[in-house]
Amino acid sequence: MTGWIDALIQGVLLGGLYALFAAGLSLMFGVMRLVNLAHGDLIVLAAFAILVIAGKLGLDPFVAVLVAIPILFVIGFALQYVLLNRTLGRDLLAPLLVTFGLSIIIQNGLLQLFSADSQRLRAGAIETASIPLGGGIAVGVVPLLTLVSAIAVIVFLNLIFYRTPIGRAFRATSDDLEVAQLMGIDINRVFATAMAVAFVVIAIAALFLGLRANFDPTIGPARLLYAFEAVIIGGLGSFWGTLAGGIVLGLAQTIGARIDPEWQILAGHLAFLVVLVIRPRGLFPRAQD
Amino acid sequence: MTCHKTSSTHRHSIDRRTLLKYSAATGAALSVGLKAPAIAQTRAIKLGYVSPLTGPLAAFAEADNFIIANFKDAAKAGIKIGSATVPVEVVVKDSQSNPNRAAEVAKDLIVQDKVDLMLVASTPETTNPVSTQCEIEEVPCISTVAPWQPWFIGRQANPAGGPPAWKGFNYTYHFFWGLEDVIAVFTNMWGQVATNKSVGGLFPNDGDGNAWGDKVVGFPPVLEKGGYKLTDPGRYQNLTDNFSAQIGAFKTANCEIITGVVLPPDFTTFWKQALQQGFKPKVASIGKAILFPVAVEALGKDGHNLSSEVWWSPNHPFESSLTGMSAKDLAAAYQAATKKQWTQPIGFIHALFEVAVDVLKRAPDRDGKAIATTIAATNLDTVVGKVQWGGANLPPFAAKNVAKTPLVGGQWRFKDGKYDIVITDNKTAPAIPVGGQMEAIA
Numbered sequence: 001m002t003g004w005i006d007a008l009i010q011g012v013l014l015g016g017l018y019a020l021f022a023a024g025l026s027l028m029f030g031v032m033r034l035v036n037l038a039h040g041d042l043i044v045l046a047a048f049a050i051l052v053i054a055g056k057l058g059l060d061p062f063v064a065v066l067v068a069i070p071i072l073f074v075i076g077f078a079l080q081y082v083l084l085n086r087t088l089g090r091d092l093l094a095p096l097l098v099t100f101g102l103s104i105i106i107q108n109g110l111l112q113l114f115s116a117d118s119q120r121l122r123a124g125a126i127e128t129a130s131i132p133l134g135g136g137i138a139v140g141v142v143p144l145l146t147l148v149s150a151i152a153v154i155v156f157l158n159l160i161f162y163r164t165p166i167g168r169a170f171r172a173t174s175d176d177l178e179v180a181q182l183m184g185i186d187i188n189r190v191f192a193t194a195m196a197v198a199f200v201v202i203a204i205a206a207l208f209l210g211l212r213a214n215f216d217p218t219i220g221p222a223r224l225l226y227a228f229e230a231v232i233i234g235g236l237g238s239f240w241g242t243l244a245g246g247i248v249l250g251l252a253q254t255i256g257a258r259i260d261p262e263w264q265i266l267a268g269h270l271a272f273l274v275v276l277v278i279r280p281r282g283l284f285p286r287a288q289d
Numbered sequence: 290m291t292c293h294k295t296s297s298t299h300r301h302s303i304d305r306r307t308l309l310k311y312s313a314a315t316g317a318a319l320s321v322g323l324k325a326p327a328i329a330q331t332r333a334i335k336l337g338y339v340s341p342l343t344g345p346l347a348a349f350a351e352a353d354n355f356i357i358a359n360f361k362d363a364a365k366a367g368i369k370i371g372s373a374t375v376p377v378e379v380v381v382k383d384s385q386s387n388p389n390r391a392a393e394v395a396k397d398l399i400v401q402d403k404v405d406l407m408l409v410a411s412t413p414e415t416t417n418p419v420s421t422q423c424e425i426e427e428v429p430c431i432s433t434v435a436p437w438q439p440w441f442i443g444r445q446a447n448p449a450g451g452p453p454a455w456k457g458f459n460y461t462y463h464f465f466w467g468l469e470d471v472i473a474v475f476t477n478m479w480g481q482v483a484t485n486k487s488v489g490g491l492f493p494n495d496g497d498g499n500a501w502g503d504k505v506v507g508f509p510p511v512l513e514k515g516g517y518k519l520t521d522p523g524r525y526q527n528l529t530d531n532f533s534a535q536i537g538a539f540k541t542a543n544c545e546i547i548t549g550v551v552l553p554p555d556f557t558t559f560w561k562q563a564l565q566q567g568f569k570p571k572v573a574s575i576g577k578a579i580l581f582p583v584a585v586e587a588l589g590k591d592g593h594n595l596s597s598e599v600w601w602s603p604n605h606p607f608e609s610s611l612t613g614m615s616a617k618d619l620a621a622a623y624q625a626a627t628k629k630q631w632t633q634p635i636g637f638i639h640a641l642f643e644v645a646v647d648v649l650k651r652a653p654d655r656d657g658k659a660i661a662t663t664i665a666a667t668n669l670d671t672v673v674g675k676v677q678w679g680g681a682n683l684p685p686f687a688a689k690n691v692a693k694t695p696l697v698g699g700q701w702r703f704k705d706g707k708y709d710i711v712i713t714d715n716k717t718a719p720a721i722p723v724g725g726q727m728e729a730i731a
Binding site: 007108116128143215219250254262 | 494522524526528534535541567584
């Protein structure tokens, strides 16, 4: 019995990690309908940025991420403003191909700079610290922080979206691009700001990826699939939905693994398919388009 | 020839234009005629080398540039083949850690570069497609750094058919150790530590994991014979973010030993999660994941006393036949040249080029068949030990194409802020000195 309770707890915690991976993707798709195939690689890129800052300045990764966030904010803004805005239009294929190319460039660029060595963010004793819940069940501090951060990120994104002027602009462009432009919204700036915010989320995801496992320049794409699934299970455009999607995926995987480790990944994909069959628009779809 | 004919037909009515044409043609014919034999004599002998320079397997190829520079230096004067001394060229191609790409570049090397001898290293994903291309095209090929079973059995038309269905190869030869060696090394190491003999297995759903966990050729039968109880929760998918099911199963079975063949990021995830869940075995002998010092460093202090197979180390009592360097000198030269800690592939990539030079020196002729026969007759002391095909410690079906090199076991020890591997068990190869006894993970 404790085995199953453990599976549920670990599943929710794992869901927090997937939700973090997915939140940035959800934001990009929600605002500019951008399917970002380089999302996993961007997370790895951010992890390397945190690694370099932590190494050069001798900082704890939790502090280094605070230094990395403004840098990544600017990079995200520039990337969207200079490159990705040029690809957006009626044709969905162009941004898809550009982000695919970006993924290859980031992987090989990182390989050139950092070699293929696997890296990790080191935070000392907290990495293996845990809170015992009794009955042989323990909750790791880092996984718990991951889930708490995922919830914080979702709350933060919702606040931006529904309580600020830029959030109104995000929603307006997302609802109707042409009308938003007619109302005097500079969509290039709005998109670039959305990407910059997405990069902040990417930095936080990178922190927890780097604390949980090794990363190397080629590990990004493996993380992309779960992020996509979490977004789609949750419903496009809904941040709480993305969190729910991550948790559904995490739970399905740990429960599947409890039956047989071979079922871990399969169970996640099956849960995804079941949701698609029952609710093709995801659990909590926002926009009706 | 055709030029000659055209110009000679106009011989009777020579004007300025035909005269020019004529003399140019003779000139060309003359120069070709003079140069042809010279080219044949000094045409360089070409070595093709396929290796995963980029991609997930790139850590294996990190020492390649250093080794090839060493080799070019040693072979500067050329190699005597038959009666002529010819220069040596190496053409390096990147497999990008992709088996399809490896096959493609091997084909390029054979068809376009016309290599005389192919060399290939680093995991079955690289060695197998290249060896297979060479066997088809009848180009001799020497490979290393992949356990021999996936290399030999994995390339059979019917891998499940068993020895009677398995055929030997005529052009492709391999030197490394096998699954039976790593099983012996691991169980010998476990014998040094007092445990309850309950073993947890982490076998992923890939070529290595399926072989290690196989009920016939893998760990299970050997462990059963040795009185160990194996808990194998089942094959998991590589690059997973969660090992709670495995950790739960190992806790229930009270496992004090952990083994498996795991990817580096997966082992970090597993080990951190296990420590968070309060699961700390006395021994953890892991293949693949903790081969490279950087992977152990990624674990911080929690990597202390993890154990692994050791195929080569600076303490191996062997010397290079190419440069006369000892294993220690080779590792030191690498560290001086690259400012990086030595890794195990260095010795084997170096030995690969040693074997290549030795074969070319002994080859009576440069055609494929002659070189392949010469490889089979190799008996060379290299920086990784003796390389000799013909079947020492091998089942008869693999004897012709596989040469085994010694394998021992070691533990990573954290000292003065960095990790070093200490050889802790040499029962499988007593010539290699041990540096200490096995210690339980504290």
